[in-house]
Structures are given as C-alpha cells and as structure tokens.
Amino acid sequence: VQVLLISGSLRDESSNSATLRTVASLAPAGVTAVVYPGLGFLPHFNPDLDGELVPAEVDELRAEIHAADAVLFCIPEYASALPGSFKNLLEWCVGDADPRSLYEKPVGWINIAPLGRAGDAHASLRIVLGYLHANLVEGVIAAIPIGKVHRDDSGAIVDPGVREQLLACLTALVDAVQS
Ligand SMILES: Cc1cc2nc3c(=O)[nH]c(=O)nc-3n(C[C@H](O)[C@H](O)[C@H](O)COP(=O)(O)O)c2cc1C
Numbered sequence: 001v002q003v004l005l006i007s008g009s010l011r012d013e014s015s016n017s018a019t020l021r022t023v024a025s026l027a028p029a030g031v032t033a034v035v036y037p038g039l040g041f042l043p044h045f046n047p048d049l050d051g052e053l054v055p056a057e058v059d060e061l062r063a064e065i066h067a068a069d070a071v072l073f074c075i076p077e078y079a080s081a082l083p084g085s086f087k088n089l090l091e092w093c094v095g096d097a098d099p100r101s102l103y104e105k106p107v108g109w110i111n112i113a114p115l116g117r118a119g120d121a122h123a124s125l126r127i128v129l130g131y132l133h134a135n136l137v138e139g140v141i142a143a144i145p146i147g148k149v150h151r152d153d154s155g156a157i158v159d160p161g162v163r164e165q166l167l168a169c170l171t172a173l174v175d176a177v178q179s
Pocket residue numbers: 009010011013014015016017075076077078079080081113117118119
C-alpha cells in the first residue's frame with residue numbers, strides 16, 4: 001500500500017512537515033509512505049493552464065497522487081484559513097479527471113496544533129476535500145497536539161505516545177484502503 005504524505009507548510013523547520021517525515025519513518029512492512037516535496041514549486045492555479053497539457057509540476061503532483069492508494073495531510077492554519085500555497089495545490093486537483101485522482105481516494109489529516117487551535121483551517125479542509133469527493137476516513141481525522149517537548153533537535157518526534165498515535169493513523173488509513 002502506498003500512502004502520499006502532503007504537508008501544508010513551506011517552512012524549512014515546519015512542524016507539520018517534520019510530523020509527516022516521522023510518519024514516513026514509522027511505515028510498517030508492506031506500506032510505503034512518501035512525503036510530497038513539490039508544494040513550493042507549483043505554479044499559481046489558473047484554469048487557462050489546466051487543459052490537456054498541464055505544467056510539469058502539476059503533472060508530477062497528479063502522478064504522485066495517482067500512484068498513491070491514500071493521502072494523509074498535515075497542515076497549519078494561517079489567518080484562520082488554509083495556507084494559500086496549499087489551497088493552490090487543492091485547486092490543481094479539481095480538474096484532474098484521472099480515475100486515480102483524489103476522487104473517492106481514502107484521505108485523512110492530523111491537526112498537530114495545540115488543542116482547540118487551527119479549527120477553521122481543518123473545517124475548510126473538510127469542505128474542500130468533500131468538494132473533491134475524496135473518501136474522508138473519519139478514524140484518520142485526528143487532533144494530536146505536538147509540541148517541542150515531543151521532538152528532538154532535528155524536529156523528529158521522539159515521544160513514544162505521540163509516535164504510537166501517528167502509527168495508529170497510518171495503520172487506520174491503510175486499513176481503509178484494504179477494506
Ligand atoms: C502568517 C501566520 C498566520 C497564522 N495564523 C494562525 C491562525 O489563524 N491560527 C492558528 O492557530 N495559528 C496561526 N499561525 C500559527 C501557525 O499555524 C503555526 O506557527 C504552525 O505551527 C506553523 O506550522 P509549521 O510549523 O508546519 O510551519 C499563523 C502563523 C503565521 C506565520
């Protein structure tokens with residue numbers, strides 16, 4: 001089973017990206033989990049560019065989504081909304097008519113902000129992924145607050161309890177693919 005991990009942050013020291021790198025490192029045998037690296041390279045969404053030929057970066061994004069059996073998101077909130085660069089990525093997904101697009105694909109997300117924060121962004125994520133007709137796996141829509149205390153100097157999550165919860169999310173997403 002292949003899982004694509006998409007962070008909504010462009011920051012080098014992003015806690016969302018570091019969380020997904022930890023998820024990737026926890027993948028059990030038989031599961032490949034890879035972090036999508038291209039968020040910062042996508043052109044601004046423009047319907048005029050979304051025809052039979054799309055920009056190479058968009059082609060690569062769509063190919064990574066098509067190759068994946070499921071997608072796990074981890075995104076911050078900016079100004080009570082989705083980060084613009086990440087919403088841009090989702091807009092490029094709308095016109096993807098390939099049968100392996102996000103349409104009916106199992107997806108989940110983890111809100112790592114302190115409890116009660118970033119709710120607007122994640123409510124919006126639910127609406128947009130619903131618009132895309134993704135298969136929202138409720139068991140993998142999780143709030144796992146992650147702070148400095150759970151990380152080492154590289155940002156990797158070392159707290160055993162948090163690592164267990166992250167692995168449980170990945171496993172539940174894989175189960176959704178297999179069921
Ligand atoms: C411009 C800006 C706006 C932000 N707005 C919000 C917000 O509305 N709500 C919130 O909970 N956090 C907000 N934050 C805090 C970020 O979501 C938080 O720093 C997050 O950890 C960044 O994720 P990252 O470490 O993956 O880059 C904002 C941060 C920035 C830089």
